[in-house]
Amino acid sequence: MPSTKASTSDPIEQDLPALSRARPYGWFLVIAGGIAWIASFTLVLERLELYKNPNAVVSCDINSWISCGDVMKTPQAAILGFPNPFIGVVAFAIVVTTGMVLLAGARMQRWYWIGLQVGITAGMALVGWFWFTAVYTLAILCPYCMVVWAMMIPVFVFTTVRNINHGIIPAPAGLTKFLNEWAWVIVGLLYLATLASIFFKFMNLIIPSNA
Numbered sequence: 295m296p297s298t299k300a301s302t303s304d305p306i307e308q309d310l311p312a313l314s315r316a317r318p319y320g321w322f323l324v325i326a327g328g329i330a331w332i333a334s335f336t337l338v339l340e341r342l343e344l345y346k347n348p349n350a351v352v353s354c355d356i357n358s359w360i361s362c363g364d365v366m367k368t369p370q371a372a373i374l375g376f377p378n379p380f381i382g383v384v385a386f387a388i389v390v391t392t393g394m395v396l397l398a399g400a401r402m403q404r405w406y407w408i409g410l411q412v413g414i415t416a417g418m419a420l421v422g423w424f425w426f427t428a429v430y431t432l433a434i435l436c437p438y439c440m441v442v443w444a445m446m447i448p449v450f451v452f453t454t455v456r457n458i459n460h461g462i463i464p465a466p467a468g469l470t471k472f473l474n475e476w477a478w479v480i481v482g483l484l485y486l487a488t489l490a491s492i493f494f495k496f497m498n499l500i501i502p503s504n505a
Contacts, residue, residue, distance in 0.1 A: 324390055389414075414450050455474065
């Protein structure tokens with residue numbers, strides 16, 4: 295449960311990077327989590343449409359290799375026995391709610407931040423699996439899924455950095471300083487790696503050969 299009592303072990307917020315402070319981090323969670331929630335909810339609606347009409351063409355069906363509908367019809371799209379987007383709808387609602395609670399001025403106990411870190415880390419692992427499966431196993435891209443990937447990467451990085459700065463995750467001073475200075479670079483490199491994997495996998499489709 296949120297607590298209004300300050301922790302004496304918390305660092306002074308003015309000394310922290312912007313996205314490790316309560317209000318900027320809260321806004322970040324609301325915006326990034328909100329975008330990912332909308333993408334996940336849209337996928338839920340599209341999946342319900344496919345349940346009603348398996349031959350329906352959904353809004354993100356563009357061609358043979360950019361198609362949410364084709365991805366949704368695969369076994370990988372329901373790893374827990376129900377459509378994967380339902381996981382996102384629930385998970386990102388928690389992310390957005392956490393952001394709103396921070397903006398309201400409340401403070402959460404350490405156990406909450408540990409739980410959030412575990413959940414977001416698991417979410418990042420799932421996103422990594424979804425990326426690998428979409429690009430290298432199915433060879434089909436889902437635009438709404440990629441929106442979720444794009445939001446999950448900074449949410450994971452900056453939540454981890456935030457928790458290190460607040461002592462939730464023990465880390466040496468050198469690592470903390472490195473992450474504070476290079477967090478955005480890490481996010482950028484993860485974006486670049488994702489885009490590069492897509493480009494090289496689908497290069498022949500992105501740039502048709504004239505031969």
